[in-house]
Amino acid sequence: MTDPSPRLPWIVLCAPEHADVLESEFGRYLRDYDIRVARSGEETAELLRAARTGGHQVALLVTESRLPDDQVHMAMHAWRGIVPTARRIVTAHWDHFMDDAAALRPGLATGKYDAFLLMPRGARDEEFHTAVTELLSDWGSTVAAPEVVAAEIVTPTPDTLTAQVRDFLDRMGMPSAVVHPDSQRGAELLASYDGPRDYPIFSRIGRPPLAVSSVRDVASLIYGRPADIDVERVVDLVVLGAGPAGLAAAVYGSSEGLSTVVIEADAIGGQAGTSSMIRNYLGFPRGISGMRLAQRARNQAIRFGTQFFTGWPVTSVEPGADGKPHVVRTEGGDVHARAVVISTGVDYRRLGIPALEDLVGNGVHYGAAVSAARELEGYDAVVVGGGNSAGQAAIHLARFARSVTILVRRPDLSATMSDYLIREIGYNDVIRVQPCGQVVDGGGDERLQWITVRDLNTGEETRREVAGLFLLLGAEPGCGWLPEAICRDDRGFVLTGRDIPKHLWVGGSPPANLETSVPGIFAAGDVRGGSMKRVAAASGEGASVVPLVHAYLGSA
Structure with a gap:
């Protein structure tokens, strides 16, 4: 359809029967992409091999649901081995969409492809193109070098x-x-x-x-910095932490008329913001990256008037007394607020091996570090951890790295990771799971080059050459900056509601469900003792805390 271009990324269409329909639909992308068409599974594979040999990037693979020479599942598996970073769509002609759906929809759950769509039946099928542009946007933000930088x-x-x-x-x-x-x-x-x-x-x-x-x-x-707030101003609500719980509290608080300020020590989104793709969040059938979910929530909160300050860890909270506001202190200034929501989430536990701690940022990363994945093409990577974040990180890294090993102390992943991720990992040839293992050493010249893994069953230690080590080691609340008046459990998580010991109840009545032992200070999300440690659960708590804040402010 277009003259060969070494600059434009490719969109490859495998269209044995309906090339006219797909070529017409993808005509709208001709300015920014080079559209290539193949008529069979093998011809598509040859085209992809030519792209790889010629140094062309393939952004998107689109195939009809019926191929003359192969099954779609097998073809997709082979194509992914050639261009693992491309996003993948199966589209079925309306004559046999319903007949093919039962066999093809399960492939979404194991990551065989990113979307299964009805082929457009006419002009301006924006439902179809919404899926296409979402996937192209995801590819562009994680694979391609940005054309326009901020x-x-x-x-x-x-x-x-x-x-x-x-x-x-x-x-x-x-x-x-x-x-x-x-x-x-x-x-x-x-x-x-x-x-x-x-x-x-x-x-x-x-x-x-x-x-x-x-x-x-x-x-x-x-x-900006918190000191930019007028020192004479007392806001209704200050939210500490901008993960899913804090963002939900900001959206619902500001939308319901509360003057709201959010203070975040790191980037918006918290740990969830590092997830390359969250596939089980309600309302996003094709999944959404943690970064995009966080930025959408932030923009939503800003629309209602929330102020955000990032990069400023809270150093202390001074509870108000006798009707005075609470004071939140940071190195960048103080914020006075009538109510406080603590939603600072959790931190990954440190590995504690000096040689590896010295290489953090140079091959060693706490969290998913999505931006580091591009550097691993042709190299081996290890992900330490058995939770959903570790699974999501491994799947993303597998698009780039030669191999990805998930290293866990347990015998398998079943106790700690969602089933859909386990199935997707099982389907991916690049990823393997190494149970009952522990990193005990590592090093390299300026960058990570090797680690030593100990088998917890036999005690045998094996040295491995790796270029990336991603540590997702579980949760620590990191709440040492909170005043003693805010009750915590023996692991440091904040207690709320009836979990607070009775002798700390004010007036003999238990605090509200998400209220701490200090009236007017609430907790939501992963930082709270007994929370579920899931993105949707944290968002729900962030939304649920706002009526409690309203009730407190109304009675104060």
């Missing part, structure tokens, strides 16, 4: 801080690029920079470049 980082040698800044920007939904100071673009940026050449130097479009020494510097340049 921020640039000038540095001669990418280092740990540069990697941390890029990861923060990715999680905030801000495409970025690293620019060498000797390049033409680097010279253009530095021409407007008046200061010492302390790299990295950060530039946001429309703002002059500035040297930064931490991710917090970048966050404050973009989103």
